[in-house]
Amino acid sequence: MLVFEVNDGEMMKSLTAQAEAAEITDAAIVSLIGGVDRFTISTMPADDATKDIVSTYALPAEMHGSGEIRDGKVHVHATMAVQGDRAIAGHVDEAHIGTWFARAYVIPRPVRDQ
Template sequence: MILISVQPGQEVMSTLRAELQARGVANGAVVSLIGAVEGCCISTMTADDYAKDILTEYAEPFELTGTGEVKDGEVHLHVVLGREGDEAKAGHLHWANVEHFFVNAYVLPL
């Protein structure tokens, strides 16, 4: 198991890609993500066409949890984000900025 810790001033997806490449991990399971971010972009599929994505960007703090995979060096994450008012958002993570908190990713290389 590899722990990758995304720290303030870093972006989650690019940091994970770079760290996994540096460690020679091309395939694996992202068993757990936990932390908080200050802005992000997630997507969900449209109701009438699974091949189309609706991308939504947020500029606010969120608690973050998720799982995913690494396939041929590409990181694919699904997340649940909690925000003020006990509201949750969920989807495929495109980017997320860590400014004051951290995001820890626990990766099992295959």
């Protein structure tokens, strides 16, 4: 297992860069935890699962989630806990880290000989 840590900057870009540096193209992100300063998530409208509703929040949030790296692309779903004991969940498009951190616990897919 590898741990990718983000202490400052945009989380999705950083996780992608760290996966590339570790030469990981396929992996499970078995746990994601941290705190974000602001974030953008997307969800599907009830009447069309092929579309996305993208929402940006200028709110700090506690975060937990999971996901995968597939063909080098990081895909994360998370729940963001915000003031008022509310949860906002969905596909993470962006998450900006500055005050706290994010840690992704990553299990790479074994490389198989061809």
